Amino acid sequence: MSALANDPRHRRPAFPQPLKPVSPARWAAFRVLEAVENSDSHSDDLLHGPLLAKLTPQDTALANALVMGTLRQQLALEDRLIPLLARPDAPMLSPVANALRLGAFQLLHMDRVPAHAAISESVELVRHAGHPGAAGLVNALLRKLSTEIVTPRRPLVESIDAMAARLGHPAWLVKRWVDTYGKAATETICAYDLVEPPAGELFPDAAFPMDDGSRLVAELTAAAKPEAKSVWDACAAPGGKTLVLANRLPEAKFLATDASPKRRERLADRLDRELPGRVRTRTADAAKLPTTEGRFDLILIDAPCSGTGTLARNPEIKLRLAAEDIARQSARQREILLAALHRLEPGGRIVYSTCSLEPEENERVVGSLRDVKIVPVAPLLMQLKLPAGRTS
Numbered sequence: 001m002s003a004l005a006n007d008p009r010h011r012r013p014a015f016p017q018p019l020k021p022v023s024p025a026r027w028a029a030f031r032v033l034e035a036v037e038n039s040d041s042h043s044d045d046l047l048h049g050p051l052l053a054k055l056t057p058q059d060t061a062l063a064n065a066l067v068m069g070t071l072r073q074q075l076a077l078e079d080r081l082i083p084l085l086a087r088p089d090a091p092m093l094s095p096v097a098n099a100l101r102l103g104a105f106q107l108l109h110m111d112r113v114p115a116h117a118a119i120s121e122s123v124e125l126v127r128h129a130g131h132p133g134a135a136g137l138v139n140a141l142l143r144k145l146s147t148e149i150v151t152p153r154r155p156l157v158e159s160i161d162a163m164a165a166r167l168g169h170p171a172w173l174v175k176r177w178v179d180t181y182g183k184a185a186t187e188t189i190c191a192y193d194l195v196e197p198p199a200g201e202l203f204p205d206a207a208f209p210m211d212d213g214s215r216l217v218a219e220l221t222a223a224a225k226p227e228a229k230s231v232w233d234a235c236a237a238p239g240g241k242t243l244v245l246a247n248r249l250p251e252a253k254f255l256a257t258d259a260s261p262k263r264r265e266r267l268a269d270r271l272d273r274e275l276p277g278r279v280r281t282r283t284a285d286a287a288k289l290p291t292t293e294g295r296f297d298l299i300l301i302d303a304p305c306s307g308t309g310t311l312a313r314n315p316e317i318k319l320r321l322a323a324e325d326i327a328r329q330s331a332r333q334r335e336i337l338l339a340a341l342h343r344l345e346p347g348g349r350i351v352y353s354t355c356s357l358e359p360e361e362n363e364r365v366v367g368s369l370r371d372v373k374i375v376p377v378a379p380l381l382m383q384l385k386l387p388a389g390r391t392s
């Protein structure tokens with residue numbers, strides 16, 4: 001976000017006021033937002049890390065709601081805040097921007113937080129963060145926002161930029177989705193991304209705590225080759241799908257690899273804890289698995305991807321992703337899939353999945369291969385006996 005660098009309201013007050021306490025949940029949320037903005041850390045990892053470690057369960061829940069809500073709504077919040085600035089193009093320090101975003105999120109989306117609390121806590125956040133000179137700006141902008149009356153007006157023909165601003169997503173992504181899926185579907189996708197995703201409902205058992213989509217991929221993989229004797233989970237960390245697969249195919253020998261040594265270590269710890277001795281792990285680029293590992297009856301490629309299908313759970317992706325990333329991901333996915341084809345036993349099966357909505361990362365990767373038989377998923381879905389009405 002940009003703002004007034006030289007605005008008189010930024011100047012240090014002549015007589016600094018003593019700091020008032022800020023609520024532990026808001027301070028933790030503010031620090032997580034700062035870390036997301038100024039590093040490549042993921043909100044999910046930060047929310048499970050030391051910044052929240054000393055919070056009560058109630059404050060932990062509030063900090064989570066504040067961080068995830070603010071990140072999901074960030075672009076839409078900025079669309080409301082920026083016009084209120086006297087010099088919208090001037091740069092703004094990230095602690096000031098994050099205090100404003102947090103305050104704006106509470107004002108516009110958290111009915112149970114009184115406006116005066118949202119405003120005064122945000123003012124205190126910038127003061128605690130060492131920017132007392134910005135306290136006046138934060139106070140003035142949030143006050144303006146809290147009394148602003150917005151009459152939503154939708155022109156008959158809405159531009160992509162206007163649509164993207166209204167839906168709180170980057171314009172390049174909205175344009176992509178409108179071109180691929182049409183306007184109505186894009187509205188639905190964006191609306192889904194802006195709120196907490198619903199709890200899983202396809203698999204009522206709590207055996208494997210994961211979202212429905214991930215579980216479905218793992219169950220479909222097991223159903224794709226139930227007689228498999230050797231299985232390779234090629235991009236396996238943190239191992240949620242490996243666990244389902246190894247439980248479903250108890251007779252098979254398993255190899256689980258990941259290119260990241262750190263993530264492989266966490267994968268190995270998890271598998272050792274939950275299924276000791278059952279799955280061998282190794283750090284390896286799936287496109288270059290040593291031939292000494294042999295061939296497999298069943299290979300799962302849960303490919304690294306842009307993650308555009310997971311923006312409700314990983315909202316910072318939409319703030320970091322660039323249009324060029326899609327082509328880069330697609331090239332890497334094709335390389336992994338091609339290499340895996342050479343590791344397949346005759347009659348074996350590969351399940352290729354991503355959590356991206358982009359055709360370049362999905363059907364176009366698979367469609368670019370020659371001499372492969374594409375197996376329809378519908379009959380496998382029927383075998384899974386999902387709750388009625390959820391099989392298509």
Ligand SMILES: C[S@@+](CC[C@H](N)C(=O)[O-])C[C@H]1O[C@@H](n2cnc3c(N)ncnc32)[C@H](O)[C@@H]1O
Nearest residue numbers: 235236237238239240241258259285286302304
């Ligand atoms: C979508 S995640 C996998 C999630 C995992 N299957 C699960 O269910 O928990 C993709 C993984 O691929 C790994 N990865 C990225 N590039 C890779 C490559 N060239 N070879 C193998 N793994 C790779 C990443 O480190 C990441 O852990």
